[in-house]
Amino acid sequence: MSRQHASTANGASEPRHARRVVAMWLVASAIVDPLFYFVAGPHMPPGDMTSSAAGAQFDFNVLTMAALPVIVGVWIYGAYTLLTWRAGRGGPDPVMTPTSRSNIRIQTAWIGTTTVVVLSAFVFGTVELVVPAGAGGGEGPQPIWTPTSKTVLPVQVIGQQWKFTYRYPTYGGFESDKLVIPNDTTIAFHVTSLDVIHDFWAYQLGVKADANPGTDNVAFTTTRAVGKVTVRCDELCGIWHGAMYNYGEVVPKAQFQQWATSTEASLASATKLLPPFAWSYTPSANGAGGSFYPDNVDAFSKTEVYGAGAVSAKTAASKSS
Amino acid sequence: MAISAHESVDVGRPGGTPPPGAAVSQRSAWLGQHMGTAALAAVVGYTIGHYVGSSFANGYEHVAASGQNDVANVLALTLAVVGWLLGSGALNYPMAKLVGREPAPEIEEKGVGRYFRYSLDHKVVAMQYVIAVLLFLFTGGLLAMAVRTELLSPTTHYFxxxxxxxxxxxxxTVMMMMATSVITGPIAGWLLPLMIGSRRMAFPRVEAFSLWTFIAGYMVILTALxxxxxxxxxxGYAPLQTQAAGGMDSYLVGFVVVGSGMIAAGFNIAVTIINYRAPGMTWSRLPIFVWSLLAVASLLALATPTLATGCLFGILxxxxxxxxxxxxxxGSSFLWENLFWFFGHPEVYIMALPGFGIxxxxxxxxxxxxxxxxRVGAAGMLGVALLSFFVWQHHLFQSGINPDMRPLFMLTTELISIPTGxxxxTAMGxxxxxxIRFEVxxxxxxxxxxxxxxxxxxxxxxxxxxxxxTVHGSFFVMAHFHYTIMGGLIFAFFGGLYFWLPKMTGKVMNKKLSLIHFWMMFIFFxxxxxxxxxxxxxxxxxxxxxxxxxxQGLNDFSTISAYLLASSFIVFTINFAWSIFIDPKPAASNPWDSLGLEWQVPTPVPFDNFERIxxxxxxxxxxxEPVPTPVADLGVPAVALAGSGAGGGSGPSGLSGAVVVDGEGRASDV
Incomplete structure (x- = not known):
């Protein structure tokens, strides 16, 4: 009993620990959050070359703004408690009080706060996913979040062990091993694979979509700046997975038009030898050639051509089923 | 009222092992079945399986075309595992029952030999597990060193x-298989009965089966090399899986083998917790570690079958x-992805929760x-376990699955951070x-x-x-799960080892080396x-x-740190070998002055754990508490529990029919 008296007596002169911790936390948060957002934020990956890249960067920064106070708070709390109540300081032994085991107010506050934070993160994430047309992620063969832009350039990305090639169905279906896309344009990447699962990761574009055999996986983005693009395979696809990368470029519209038409013409004889354009391909057991799915025999030419007329993403997408 | 010691054993034994009268072994440990005969039988099984597979599948067109005979591989590995179990004696009891014979009575083993046998003593099995998981862990660690070495340079290749x-x-794969059992095997196996006041696990044979399949899985997965x-x-994503060469068979068979051990362990742990708690061990008195094990057990039992099924499909x-x-x-490559991650995400919590418990x-x-x-902590663990079944598609956000499921899986995944919080x-409170005492x-x-x-x-x-x-499939994910699994589970595993080894082995770890191990591991991790x-x-x-x-700069920094991280485990190994085997120093029976039930029994812990339940x-x-309540009435003289603060009280009799407690009676007995 005497120990209890001693601790009550101590309690009167003891510093207000809770207030101290909260004050330190508020100050630290008020410093790190703006510091991060304004100093580091604009440089955070994956940059702002496209709408989806900028969206990912913004989301990353917002999440970090929420995460930093949590991390800093736990650190401050930990450091404070470990230093203040370390046994080495020879403080009194803790005494069981009614709140040692549980404290309804603190527990309710904790659960309430974390729930609010988590639900806000969910609402924010959903808005940021739906509004920018899937945020650059692969939406499968039937995208439900489609871009508002009327002109959408479809580019088919074909993954195979171990390279990416790109077909431009609105330019006669020629196949290039370099990704070239126009600036200020909404692109629909139709990602598919000829063999195992790959993943098309155009880092600077903020686009990532798995390439599945027999599946057309669609991802949208809108380019905002010209520049170089690195494309890497992001799903383990066999021994040369690490070497499965190539480069692409976002170029001004006129330059793209010129590149596309001239490449279409120069590759015309080779394009004839390719299988007709389809949303996905079924190679033979040996890998090359082969047939394509009965539900994919629709030639793409029925769709309007980019540049000459508008291609509705909805039409393009609905054809894939 | 005086109760003789012999009677009290019978009274308190909930179907205990072994039956009285069969508790002494006369034969040498090296006769009969042990790890050596198991290995021998495994080699024989492998040879037979490979011969049979080769003889009937060699004519298949796809075998001729691919130059590899997966039938022979799978049969060889499967029969090797069967041989391993036969040779170890794991199947003696069920087979004897099957043919209607009364199995030979179980014997209490003595000496070092019992650590190489199919032992039914949960404390022996747990020590076998300690060595097995360390072997697993260090094998995986060496492979990690090879990975980091290759990443020293973006252009120069070592492999x-x-x-x-x-x-x-x-x-x-080695690390994931190891992590499924790193705590549920050694630490829970040793402590769970002690913590809930039981003499044993519910199914000692099933526990031993989990261990021996775990070791078999380790060997099977090594045959991939x-x-x-x-x-x-x-x-193991398909169709790459279908396309891969012979080593893939080891992966698929290995996961089925390890998986069957995991399912068995899950049921065993759950049944033990539910049915083998001592009288008075109400749900609200259950140690938090036991709550975490209950959550893990349900995940092991419910999630692992999906993995085993997926692997069987892959084998077919x-x-x-x-x-x-x-x-x-x-078929569909999405089928494997879904089957795998439906197991794979609960698996992540199989690895996280026991760490939280420790x-x-x-x-x-x-x-x-x-x-x-x-209560919130225990509810959190069950909440995590429940939610973990509803998050698996977050591994497939970019895979081309139905997109309208995405917000749902984003929600469930983020919700899981509430119970994790x-x-x-509990810690901050x-x-x-x-x-705070900063012991290791x-x-x-x-x-x-x-x-x-x-x-x-x-x-x-x-x-x-x-x-x-942006972050899917990148090194960000890799760092994330190493922070949770290694930074969480493996740190908890070593913390648990340092905490309980004095009780498990009766020996003290060298404190200086332990501190060096900790600081090196923490900093370089x-x-x-x-x-x-x-x-x-x-x-x-x-x-x-x-x-x-x-x-390259960041990768090299990481690689060099990884080497130093690995060397921290060398410090641990030296410490472990030195303190446990070479120069053992006896540990006090309750060195940390803990109130936990497992610390109230003498060291070394008796074969039956508790003299009376x-x-x-x-x-x-x-x-x-101003006047400390004893944690349990052990029914043994208070002198045996000196300094533990327990054993002094005379408990309310008749709380449960299973036990007769009479403090005065015991006292007059002495």
């Missing part, structure tokens, strides 16, 4: 691409030419305070106004909270679909994996051997 990807895959390895990583695809995962023939045990002891928010609430187990526990904070918060980035577009978050954000995908030149009087966290 060919095939060898590199085999090493990466083997590392991942001589088969040329497998190129799929631990995730590779041997019988079915096409579960082959899209050209009506630090929940360590914290009150070294703060001298009750565990704060005990309870773990922090416990630290408040406490008296406490340091490991605190390190878990430090590491898991970063691991958990990076998980929120991954759950956010727009950010996931963070130095190894924190830079990898940045590397991932800057665009380096997982499992690659070539990366951008500008990332104890009557539990309080939860093990009531530190700081």
């Amino acid at each position: 060919g691409p095939g060898t590199y990807i085999a090493i990466v895959s083997e590392h991942g 001589p088969f040329g390895g497998f190129p799929t990583g631990w995730t 695809d590779r041997t019988a030419q079915t096409s579960f995962f082959v899209d050209q023939h009506g 630090v929940g045990e360590i914290l009150p002891v070294f703060t001298r305070k009750p565990l704060f928010g005990y 309870f773990i922090y609430l 416990t630290l408040w106004k406490s008296k 187990p406490m340091l490991f526990a605190l390190a878990l909270y430090f590491n898991f904070l970063l691991g958990g918060i990076s998980g929120v980035y991954l759950s956010d679909v727009p950010v996931n577009v 963070n130095a190894t994996f924190f830079p990898l978050f940045i590397v991932g954000l800057l665009g380096q995908p997982r499992r690659v051997f070539e990366y951008a030149q500008r990332l 104890p009557l539990i009087l309080a939860d093990p966290y009531h530190y700081g």
Whole structure:
């Protein structure tokens, strides 16, 4: 009993620990959050070359703004408690009080706060996913979040062990091993694979979509700046997975038009030898050639051509089923 | 009322083992069945399986075309495992029952030999598990060193691409298999009965089966290397899986083998917790570690069958030419992804929860305070376990699955951070106004909270679909799960070892070496994996051997830190060998002054754990009470429990019919 008296007596002169911790936390948060957002934020990956890249960067920064106070708070709390109540300081032994085991107010506050934070993160994430047309992620063969832009350039990305090639169905279906896309344009990447699962990761574009055999996986983005693009395979696809990368470029519209038409013409004889354009391909057991799915025999030419007329993403997408 | 010792044993034994009269072994440990005969039988089984497979499948067209006979591989590995179990004596009892014979009575083994046998003593099995998981862990660690060595340079290669990807895959699979049992095997196996006041696990044979299949799984997965390895990583994605060479068979068979052990362990742990609690061990007195085990057990039992099923489909695809995962023939590569991750995400919590349980045990002891928010902590673990079945598609956000499921899985994934946060609430509440002793187990526990904070918060980035577009499949994910699994589970495992080894072995670990181990492990763990978050954000995908030149600095820093991290385990191994085997120093029976029931029994712990089934009087966290309540009435003279603060009270009789407690009666007995 005497120990209890001693601790009550101590309690009167003891510093207000809770207030101290909260004050330190508020100050630290008020410093790190703006510091991060304004100093580091604009440089955070994956940059702002496209709408989806900028969206990912913004989301990353917002999440970090929420995460930093949590991390800093736990650190401050930990450091404070470990230093203040370390046994080495020879403080009194803790005494069981009614709140040692549980404290309804603190527990309710904790659960309430974390729930609010988590639900806000969910609402924010959903808005940021739906509004920018899937945020650059692969939406499968039937995208439900489609871009508002009327002109959408479809580019088919074909993954195979171990390279990416790109077909431009609105330019006669020629196949290039370099990704070239126009600036200020909404692109629909139709990602598919000829063999195992790959993943098309155009880092600077903020686009990532798995390439599945027999599946057309669609991802949208809108380019905002010209520049170089690195494309890497992001799903383990066999021994040369690490070497499965190539480069692409976002170029001004006129330059793209010129590149596309001239490449279409120069590759015309080779394009004839390719299988007709389809949303996905079924190679033979040996890998090359082969047939394509009965539900994919629709030639793409029925769709309007980019540049000459508008291609509705909805039409393009609905054809894939 | 005087009860003779013999009677009291019978009274308190809930179907205990072994039956009285069969408790003495006369034969040498090296006669009969042990690890050696098991290995021999495994080799024989392998040979027979390979011969049979070769003889009837060699004529198949696909065998001729591919030059590899998966039928022979699978049969060889399967029969090797069967042989291993036969040779170890695991199947003696069920087979005897099957043919209607009364099995030979079980015997209490003595001496070192029992550690090489199919033992039914949960304390022996647990020590076997300790060595097995350490072997597993260090094998995986060596492979990790090879991976980091290759990543020293983006252009100079130490391994060919095939060898590199085999090493990466083997590392991942070995570590994941190890992590399923790293705590549920050794630490829970040893402590669970002691913590709940039981003499044994519910099914001792099933527990031993889990161990021996675990070891068999280890050997099966190692056979992948001589088969040329497998190129799929631990995730085993089809159709790459279907296409891969012979090493893939080891992966598939290995996971079925380890998986069956996991399912068995899950049921065993759950049944033990539910049915083998001593009288008075109410749900609200259950140690938090036991709550975590209950959550883990339900995950082991319910999630693992999906993995085993997926692997069986994979085996059929590779041997019988079915096409579960082959899209050209009506299968789907998405099927494997879903089956695998439906197991794979609960699996992540199989690895996280026992760690939370261990630090929940360590914290009150070294703060001298009750565990704060005990009910919330226990509810958090069950909540995590329940939610973990509804999050698996977050691994497939970019895979082309139905997109309208995405917000749902983002929600469930983020919701899981609420019960995970309870773990922090309990820790932070416990630290408040406490008296903190920085002993080695406490340091490991605190390190878990430090590491898991970063691991958990990076998980929120991954759950956010727009950010996931950048971080999915990159080194960011890799750093994330190393922070949660290694920074969480493995730190908890070592914390638990340092905490309980004095009770498990009766020996003290050298404190200086333990501290060196801790600080090296903590510092270099963070130095190894924190830079990898940045590397991932800057665009380096997982499992690659070539990366951008500008990332070399960070990769090299990580690699050098990884070497130092590995050397911390050398310190541990030296410490372990020195303190346990070479120069053992006896440990006190309750060196940390804990109230836990497992600390109230003498060291070394008797074969039957408790002389009589104890009557539990309080939860093990009531530190700081003016008049300490004894945690349990052990029914043994108080002198045997000197300094434990327990055993003094005379419990209320008749709480349960299973036990007769009479403090005065016992006292007059002495």
